[in-house]
Amino acid sequence: MEIRRLTIDNYEKMAELWSKARLPFRPKGRDSREAMAAEMKANPEFFLGAFEDDRLVGLVVVSCDLRKGWLNRLAVDPDHRHRGVAKNLIAEAEETLRKRGIRIFCALIEEYNDASKELFKRCGYVEHRDIIYSSKRESDEV
Ligand SMILES: CC(C)(COP(=O)(O)OP(=O)(O)OC[C@H]1O[C@@H](n2cnc3c(N)ncnc32)[C@H](O)[C@@H]1OP(=O)(O)O)[C@@H](O)C(=O)NCCC(=O)NCCS
Numbered sequence: 017m018e019i020r021r022l023t024i025d026n027y028e029k030m031a032e033l034w035s036k037a038r039l040p041f042r043p044k045g046r047d048s049r050e051a052m053a054a055e056m057k058a059n060p061e062f063f064l065g066a067f068e069d070d071r072l073v074g075l076v077v078v079s080c081d082l083r084k085g086w087l088n089r090l091a092v093d094p095d096h097r098h099r100g101v102a103k104n105l106i107a108e109a110e111e112t113l114r115k116r117g118i119r120i121f122c123a124l125i126e127e128y129n130d131a132s133k134e135l136f137k138r139c140g141y142v143e144h145r146d147i148i149y150s151s152k153r154e155s156d157e158v
Pocket residue numbers: 037038039089090091092093096097098099100101102103104123124125126129130131132134135136138
């Protein structure tokens with residue numbers, strides 16, 4: 017397995033993988049080709065893909081503010097799970113953030129997602145049960 021930066025040429029495969037992993041994908045809004053191309057241009061190192069024989073089998077999108085780094089939209093192809101792909105993507109995402117001076121790594125995980133909760137725990141993340149995620153969206157596509 018090789019982890020490398022994704023480019024906009026990977027867009028269709030990324031969409032396919034998110035859909036296979038049942039993660040939300042908003043092609044008319046923030047996940048449009050144009051929106052993603054712009055994000056990739058601004059932060060090319062934030063889009064990481066795991067490849068096996070040149071086939072995209074996993075991906076994660078990194079983001080950060082001035083203090084915290086976020087691991088978003090982590091997904092692994094169902095046919096390639098339980099082989100450490102996610103663990104490797106998390107390690108590479110953390111390294112990317114470390115290079116930006118970030119030392120706090122975070123992920124938002126839905127309550128039902130036992131696999132993801134266990135994965136992040138295994139990677140050293142601590143759950144905060146006393147925090148409520150609060151957000152405001154200006155549309156369904158953002
Ligand atoms: C969660 C997900 C990314 C894990 O990917 P993966 O490549 O199979 O994970 P890894 O092989 O790196 O697993 C590392 C560890 O995580 C834990 N883990 C992974 N999948 C698990 C599962 N289904 N149940 C329980 N623990 C699990 C295990 O502790 C595992 O270590 P082990 O293999 O030594 O037992 C994958 O199942 C997925 O894409 N799910 C759908 C999308 C999703 O939920 N993304 C996360 C959004 S927050």
